[in-house]
Amino acid sequence: MIELHNLTLRRGEREILRGVDLSVKPGEHWTLLGRNGCGKTTVLEMITGYMFPTTGTVDVLGNRYGQVDVREVRKKIGYIGASLIEKFTLRDPVWEIVAGGAFAFLRMYEEVPVEVREKAYDELAKVGLRAFAEQPFGTLSQGERKKVLLARTIMASPELLILDEPCAGLDLYERERFLDSLAGLSVNNMSMLYVTHHIEEIIPLFTHVALMSQGRIVASGMKREVLTSEWLEAAYDVPITVEWRRDRPWIQVGKEEE
Numbered sequence: 123m124i125e126l127h128n129l130t131l132r133r134g135e136r137e138i139l140r141g142v143d144l145s146v147k148p149g150e151h152w153t154l155l156g157r158n159g160c161g162k163t164t165v166l167e168m169i170t171g172y173m174f175p176t177t178g179t180v181d182v183l184g185n186r187y188g189q190v191d192v193r194e195v196r197k198k199i200g201y202i203g204a205s206l207i208e209k210f211t212l213r214d215p216v217w218e219i220v221a222g223g224a225f226a227f228l229r230m231y232e233e234v235p236v237e238v239r240e241k242a243y244d245e246l247a248k249v250g251l252r253a254f255a256e257q258p259f260g261t262l263s264q265g266e267r268k269k270v271l272l273a274r275t276i277m278a279s280p281e282l283l284i285l286d287e288p289c290a291g292l293d294l295y296e297r298e299r300f301l302d303s304l305a306g307l308s309v310n311n312m313s314m315l316y317v318t319h320h321i322e323e324i325i326p327l328f329t330h331v332a333l334m335s336q337g338r339i340v341a342s343g344m345k346r347e348v349l350t351s352e353w354l355e356a357a358y359d360v361p362i363t364v365e366w367r368r369d370r371p372w373i374q375v376g377k378e379e380e
């Protein structure tokens with residue numbers, strides 16, 4: 123799915139990435155964690171082919187970047203990031219925004235084939251928004267808009283889904299509904315890579331975690347092996363207690379009294 127080997131990125135005197143290795147296999151769902159500025163978005167940009175490493179190799183879905191047309195690879199990658207919502211016209215009906223995902227258009231200019239329209243309705247139903255299909259996008263809450271984008275991304279049947287802080291700005295209720303929708307996607311063999319600042323967003327769906335610090339991946343592997351006090355403290359530089367409840371990690375800053 124994704125094989126990053128010894129990636130470095132230099133900008134002037136600065137080393138933004140310093141020997142990043144990551145291997146994501148089909149069906150695995152990863153979260154990428156680390157402090158502000160540690161290099162998470164840079165890693166995502168290398169995977170989507172918008173940035174190239176100074177040294178190292180990037181293989182995505184069996185394609186070695188530099189030897190293929192990255193635009194072709196990108197067609198198989200779904201991406202949800204913070205700035206995406208702003209690209210859509212608030213007047214457009216929700217179903218059209220979802221349907222556009224089948225063609226990677228931001229707006230529809232032609233008649234939408236009936237089967238595409240039906241599929242858009244189906245995808246909206248899966249995220250619990252079928253009843254909103256005819257409403258203008260701008261009338262939906264932030265959380266509902268994020269779910270519309272999720273439905274839109276799934277229209278293109280991506281093999282890899284990348285989410286960059288999709289729950290940023292959502293209240294607890296909206297966050298949990300979004301995470302439910304994500305967990306409810308039954309897309310065979312699609313892998314996910316999810317960047318977040320909130321460890322409690324690591325729902326049971328996620329299998330693996332990579333922890334970054336200062337341009338390096340300091341720990342990566344099965345989530346329970348990486349989400350330990352020791353590794354999190356090393357990455358975040360604060361005392362942390364981790365507790366698992368219903369297969370989700372919850373964080374307390376500070377140590378329990380002995």
Ligand SMILES: Nc1ncnc2c1ncn2[C@@H]1O[C@H](COP(=O)(O)OP(=O)(O)OP(=O)(O)O)[C@@H](O)[C@H]1O
Nearest residue numbers: 133136138156157158159160161162163164165319
């Ligand atoms: N084109 C660039 N030129 C110079 N420095 C850059 C460039 N792109 C990113 N950086 C720097 O590289 C570092 C890593 O940035 P990146 O956006 O990958 O961090 P991040 O982990 O995603 O942070 P955040 O959690 O705050 O979004 C930052 O210090 C940033 O200022």
